Amino acid sequence: MGMGTATIAASEASGSLDSIISALRKGMSALLALLFSALMLVMLFMAWVNRSEAVWTAEDGWGYAFGIIGGTLMLLLGIYPLRKRWRALSGLLSVKFWYRLHIVFGVMGPVLIMMHSSYRLGSMNGRVAFFSMLIVATSGLFGRYFYRRLHYGLYGRKYSFEALRADSKELNAKLGPLFKLKPNAKELLREYEERALAMPEGLLSSAIHWFTMRVTAARLYSVVIRSLNKKLLAAGKHKGWSRTKVRRRQQSMRRQLVTHRRLLRQIQEFHFYERLSSFWHLLHLPLFIMLIITSLVHVYAV
Numbered sequence: 001m002g003m004g005t006a007t008i009a010a011s012e013a014s015g016s017l018d019s020i021i022s023a024l025r026k027g028m029s030a031l032l033a034l035l036f037s038a039l040m041l042v043m044l045f046m047a048w049v050n051r052s053e054a055v056w057t058a059e060d061g062w063g064y065a066f067g068i069i070g071g072t073l074m075l076l077l078g079i080y081p082l083r084k085r086w087r088a089l090s091g092l093l094s095v096k097f098w099y100r101l102h103i104v105f106g107v108m109g110p111v112l113i114m115m116h117s118s119y120r121l122g123s124m125n126g127r128v129a130f131f132s133m134l135i136v137a138t139s140g141l142f143g144r145y146f147y148r149r150l151h152y153g154l155y156g157r158k159y160s161f162e163a164l165r166a167d168s169k170e171l172n173a174k175l176g177p178l179f180k181l182k183p184n185a186k187e188l189l190r191e192y193e194e195r196a197l198a199m200p201e202g203l204l205s206s207a208i209h210w211f212t213m214r215v216t217a218a219r220l221y222s223v224v225i226r227s228l229n230k231k232l233l234a235a236g237k238h239k240g241w242s243r244t245k246v247r248r249r250q251q252s253m254r255r256q257l258v259t260h261r262r263l264l265r266q267i268q269e270f271h272f273y274e275r276l277s278s279f280w281h282l283l284h285l286p287l288f289i290m291l292i293i294t295s296l297v298h299v300y301a302v
Contacts, residue, residue, distance in 0.1 A: 036104070040111050047115040058116050070112030071295050073105040074133065077140075078288065103144065110137045129298040132291045139284050146280055149273040182231050185224045189260070192220055196264050199271045203279055210272045214265070221261045228253050 050056060056063035080102035083095075113133055121127045196213050200206055229250050236246035 036107075040107060043111050043115055047118050050115075050118045051120065053118055053120070056118075058118070058120070058122065063116055063118070066112045067116030070109045070116055071299070073109035073112065074136070074295065075292060077102060077105050077109070081285075106137065106140045110134070123301070125294070125298045125301045129291075129294040132287075132294040136284075136287050136291045139280070139287055143277075143280055143284060146273055146277040149269060150277060182227055185227060188220060188224060192216065193264060196268055199268065201275075203275045206272045206275045210268050213268055217261050217265065221257055225254055225257055228257075 053063070056066075058064065058067060080098050083092075083098050110133055113130070117126070117130060121130060192213075195216075200209055232249050232253065233246060235241075236243075236249070241249075
């Protein structure tokens with residue numbers, strides 16, 4: 001008995017320690033991200049203050065160095081996609097590391113270019129290179145957003161359609177007893193689920209389908225929750241439940257239905273953002289190549 005208690009206590013202590021370490025890591029990551037963002041903002045402000053090129057110029061010294069370093073970082077952004085296709089790099093460090101490095105370079109590169117230019121557009125080739133950089137940087141922000149919609153957190157593993165669908169089936173089984181109160185509600189949700197999961201392949205049709213299902217869900221789940229609330233209230237009066245018990249049952253029902261709605265929405269979004277991400281990848285690579293060409297032309301012209 002004593003050994004069993006000691007084992008349980010040790011297990012609980014280990015779990016608590018893991019939770020503390022995980023919380024510290026998250027806190028440290030958030031702090032580093034905050035400091036990095038602050039540093040980038042300070043650098044952008046310094047570039048704004050130097051609009052008249054009183055401290056440095058783009059042609060020599062620090063200004064020229066900012067341009068070279070920023071351009072090099074932008075070129076090094078190509079390492080992340082190469083890592084997926086080049087075997088020599090695939091086993092070198094983790095995907096998480098390369099993705100973090102990609103984000104850091106993708107932010108620092110444009111900031112250093114801004115410091116190089118001091119918000120001055122200059123020659124025609126400089127303008128083309130500058131706006132190419134802005135387009136690629138903006139495209140990268142969209143890519144980061146799509147990545148987050150398809151993964152657990154910023155650096156987490158990718159969602160699985162099969163896992164999300166399995167969660168939906170498990171939740172439907174839990175909702176079974178509720179539907180005995182109002183079978184019509186089960187039929188309404190079943191029809192909605194079939195429509196929601198009949199997802200088209202095209203990007204535009206996926207977007208229309210996603211929006212339509214969001215509007216339908218807002219109305220449908222509101223109607224179902226109201227009708228089940230009434231049924232639970234009537235069942236409580238018939239069985240002599242206390243008001244507190246009825247309220248608990250209603251809250252539990254609402255939580256399950258809200259979870260069901262959120263899970264179906266997550267499945268739809270997963271499908272939609274996968275289509276959007278595929279389209280983005282097709283667009284982002286030519287933009288990056290355009291950036292490389294315009295940057296080389298700019299450096300050669302200077």
